[in-house]
Amino acid sequence: MHSFRYHDGAQHCEGVSLASLADQYGTPLYVYSAETLLDHFGKLQRAFHEVLGLICFSVKANSNLSVLKLLHEAGSGFDIVSGGELERIRTLGIPGEKVVFAGVGKSQPEIEAALRYGVRMLNVESEAELVSVDATAKKLGLRAPVALRLNPDVASKTHPYITTGKKENKFGVDLDTASRLVERLGRDFPAVDLVGIHVHVGSQITEAAPFLQGIRNVAPFLAQARAQRPELALFDIGGGFGIWYSDQQALTADVLAQDLVPELKKIGLKVVMEPGRFIAGNAGVMLTRVRYVKRNASKRFVIVDADMNDLMRPSFYKAYHGIWPTRLDPHTMPGPDALEDSGLGRADIVGPICESGGFLGLDRPFPEVAPGDLLTVFSTGAYGFSMASNYNTRPRAAELLVHGAHHRLVRRRETIDDLLKLERDALGAP
Numbered sequence: 001m002h003s004f005r006y007h008d009g010a011q012h013c014e015g016v017s018l019a020s021l022a023d024q025y026g027t028p029l030y031v032y033s034a035e036t037l038l039d040h041f042g043k044l045q046r047a048f049h050e051v052l053g054l055i056c057f058s059v060k061a062n063s064n065l066s067v068l069k070l071l072h073e074a075g076s077g078f079d080i081v082s083g084g085e086l087e088r089i090r091t092l093g094i095p096g097e098k099v100v101f102a103g104v105g106k107s108q109p110e111i112e113a114a115l116r117y118g119v120r121m122l123n124v125e126s127e128a129e130l131v132s133v134d135a136t137a138k139k140l141g142l143r144a145p146v147a148l149r150l151n152p153d154v155a156s157k158t159h160p161y162i163t164t165g166k167k168e169n170k171f172g173v174d175l176d177t178a179s180r181l182v183e184r185l186g187r188d189f190p191a192v193d194l195v196g197i198h199v200h201v202g203s204q205i206t207e208a209a210p211f212l213q214g215i216r217n218v219a220p221f222l223a224q225a226r227a228q229r230p231e232l233a234l235f236d237i238g239g240g241f242g243i244w245y246s247d248q249q250a251l252t253a254d255v256l257a258q259d260l261v262p263e264l265k266k267i268g269l270k271v272v273m274e275p276g277r278f279i280a281g282n283a284g285v286m287l288t289r290v291r292y293v294k295r296n297a298s299k300r301f302v303i304v305d306a307d308m309n310d311l312m313r314p315s316f317y318k319a320y321h322g323i324w325p326t327r328l329d330p331h332t333m334p335g336p337d338a339l340e341d342s343g344l345g346r347a348d349i350v351g352p353i354c355e356s357g358g359f360l361g362l363d364r365p366f367p368e369v370a371p372g373d374l375l376t377v378f379s380t381g382a383y384g385f386s387m388a389s390n391y392n393t394r395p396r397a398a399e400l401l402v403h404g405a406h407h408r409l410v411r412r413r414e415t416i417d418d419l420l421k422l423e424r425d426a427l428g429a430p
């Protein structure tokens with residue numbers, strides 16, 4: 001489900017008209033629905049309840065403090081990948097036992113901060129990192145709860161940049177290396193407790209098979225590791241559950257659970273999962289306003305005020321996001337396969353950035369629009385704002401959180417001054 005609906009002749013987020021928000025806060029503007037965030041979290045929780053230890057929302061997908069607070073209050077844990085994300089967790093006073101820390105290249109200060117904070121586990125991706133974690137724990141006089149990240153060597157039909165579970169990817173350790181590390185744990189890494197095993201197959205996976213394969217590939221290893229390390233209690237299956245971007249059929253939590261839960265039950269460990277996109281992707285839209293419309297011999301360009309710095313996914317992954325005038329019912333929006341049938345003229349929806357790669361959508365059947373018209377870019381609640389940049393010295397957009405008839409500004413729009421102040425002081429220096 002999602003809470004972006006069309007009624008009274010206008011698109012709404014829950015009870016609030018999107019056009020009214022754009023009028024009040026300007027564009028580009030990210031708008032999130034609390035109802036959808038909570039609904040998706042609840043669906044996963046219910047579907048996997050038989051095996052579930054903890055859902056850890058993947059902070060990288062949407063790291064806004066108010067979004068994290070909302071999910072924390074609903075009972076979510078968090079998957080973090082940097083010291084910066086840990087500071088977000090600390091700011092909200094979220095207990096360490098609700099946090100798992102992943103990533104191939106954790107720095108020494110990051111490892112130290114995570115151990116001091118008492119995170120539930122550090123997901124370790126190499127022998128070198130294990131050495132570092134063990135040494136840091138000894139220095140601090142702490143135990144280091146660790147999950148070994150395995151590379152399950154599974155292919156998945158997703159963009160090559162977001163597949164992570166193949167053996168040629170940089171993530172995790174292969175099963176042989178993992179077996180050797182487990183044997184050496186007590187002797188060579190005395191400050192480490194192996195509390196978990198972690199796998200993550202990839203992102204935006206819209207079928208159950210790769211997840212199942214990943215679980216099956218590591219099951220024999222898990223059984224062996226458990227026999228050797230009685231403290232092993234958690235199986236972190238990562239994230240990656242795909243969503244509907246209007247060109248893919250995604251699985252519901254129930255369908256996914258039907259396939260995965262029986263397999264996870266056989267393993268018998270409490271499950272941790274790290275969904276990001278599944279919870280947040282369809283819980284957000286980005287609003288942008290048309291600045292100009294221009295035509296050449298073969299094309300119509302709708303030039304809007306948002307670009308690849310605000311939403312990087314179309315340029316970076318050729319990702320498809322539905323885009324539709326905010327005054328129209330999105331159900332009338334032709335999907336990517338309907339180019340020929342829609343009868344609408346085509347358009348490229350592009351932004352002001354000085355790059356041909358700066359676009360939100362290419363070759364779309366698109367209604368006639370005029371300067372000042374507002375457009376909604378759908379499914380941008382995950383990896384939208386969190387991947388935004390200041391390229392072309394463009395301040396980042398504002399973010400709003402809607403709940404029922406209410407809304408809150410949860411990140412103010414950046415100003416040019418915000419951007420320049422980090423450099424201004426250096427001007428006077430020799």
Ligand code: LLP
Pocket residue numbers: 058061079102162164200202203204238239240241274275276277278313317382383387
């Ligand atoms: N856990 C680990 C270890 C991950 O690497 C990721 C995502 C997740 C969980 C969350 O994955 P999700 O459930 O959101 O698919 N920027 C890309 C996605 C990159 C995902 C990176 N890792 C995009 O915009 O599609």
